[in-house]
Amino acid sequence: MHRRRLLLASAAGLAAPALPRLARAQGASSPAVTMRLSHQFPPSHQHAVILQAFAEKVKADSKGEIEVQVFPAEQLARAGENFPAVARGAFEAAAAVNFQWGNTLPEMNVLTIPYLFSDLERIKKFPGSEAAAYLEGLLQKRAVRNLAWLYTTRKAIFTSNAKPIIKTDDFKGLKIRGLNALTDHALTAVGAAPSSMPGPEVPQALQSGVLDAGLTDVSAAVSRRFYEFQKFGTVAPWFCVFTHVYVNPRWWAGLKPEQQAIITKAAQQAEQDQIPLTEKIAADAQTELQAKGMTVHDQTAEESAAWSAAMQKPVVDAFLRLAPEGGPRALELIRKL
Known part of the structure; x- marks a missing residue:
């Protein structure tokens, strides 16, 4: 319970103020865009907290036009089912740990080779780097579009x-x-x-x-x-382990440019806020x-x-x-x- 409170408090700065909620019975309209996001982490996990904060930020920045519906703990699909489901458009987005790609995309294992990539300053440079872009290109060939890289652990x-x-x-x-x-x-x-x-x-x-x-x-x-x-x-x-968020590219292409920009900005914020949160959780865990x-x-x-x-x-x-x-x-x- 203490750990969950810590996670929620640490993510408070990422979550944008929620919009006033109007009951459907009072005539509130449905969002123009819905993004269902499936992941395997329990609600108290650092990634679950960050992704929920991402959803709130997207909703606030889009003034309710875009709703990200986050499904933690395999509520929507099992971890191994996420990739084929997103690729065929059963739902719009999912998150995966890099080494879960296994033989489907073996290059994703490069991040987890022992002692190759565990220095924090190098890890901070990964999102937006040429290395990340290369892996994102390989993901695109597997019919998914990468959205965010969430730093998971280096210890x-x-x-x-x-x-x-x-x-x-x-x-x-x-x-x-x-x-x-x-x-x-x-x-x-x-x-x-x-x-x-x-x-x-x-x-x-x-x-x-x-x-x-x-x-x-x-x-x-x-x-x-x-x-x-x-x-x-x-x-x-x-x-080093990264969890990355990916979306269906056909769904993404159907969004307006301003909608893509809102989601991208929130994803980049999540990438940055994940780094100090992960480091704090690791330090606190060792102390505990x-x-x-x-x-x-x-x-x-x-x-x-x-x-x-x-x-x-x-x-x-x-x-x-x-x-x-x-x-x-x-x-x-x-x-x-």
């Missing part, structure tokens, strides 16, 4: 119960939660045995011994109460884990270099095999930032 936490995971040798023999087939190459390179599974299933797997170690975003370790069953956590700038009794270690620069030397190349090699045409260009542009 992972590796949790354990027997002993802390500090050196690469500490991974040997560990059954650890993996993220996907691509980034799991980093874990097998240091002798771990990764097992990919949805985040909600990880706590039970750790408690039952199916897994020896966890891997998740720092704030997710709080929301899923890892401190109750994991003694140690190592926080590392291991990966420690307050709840978890021993948390911040990875040193030397440790990061050692992990990167062992983990990054196997993932890059796998990425280039997965995306032989667009992968080299995606890597080049991310490294330029």
Whole structure:
């Protein structure tokens, strides 16, 4: 509850003043444009809060002409169903985590390669960059138009119960939660045995011994109460994750230029406001884990270099095999930032 209040308070500055609401029974007219936006995050998640604030801003700036209807927690469609539904026009917009594209658009995985793109100043430059434009062009070829890039995380936490995971040798023999087939190459390179599974299933797997170690975003370790069953956590700038909002391009082309401008402006505001909100949530989460009794270690620069030397190349090699045409260009542009 405290976390939800924090999120709502942090997003208050983004949300524009709501227009007076007139009951339909009193003759209020329907909006000229409706944009249904589906996403997987629960209402208290930082992205859910930002997207709701985006909706309020669009409504206010358009004087009620455009209504963004946000459907959180897979209320409209499951995460895997969003892309085909938006592409065919079943609804207008959705949000996806970059690595959820998998083999459909493997270049999107470039953001999540370990230690490649986790510096905050570089992350701030990504929306509107040549790298973002390149990925947006690939999305366009998949029949969706990108609208916004919402910074999600740049810090992972590796949790354990027997002993802390500090050196690469500490991974040997560990059954650890993996993220996907691509980034799991980093874990097998240091002798771990990764097992990919949805985040909600990880706590039970750790408690039952199916897994020896966890891997998740720092704030997710709080929301899923890892401190109750994991003694140690190592926080590392291991990966970067973006959640992006995309729309149906035919629907977008049918909007008036001034309507497009209102939505674009609100989306750009959401991109900027998401960055400090995400950083604050991560810092608060780490403090809370420690307050709840978890021993948390911040990875040193030397440790990061050692992990990167062992983990990054196997993932890059796998990425280039997965995306032989667009992968080299995606890597080049991310490294330029």
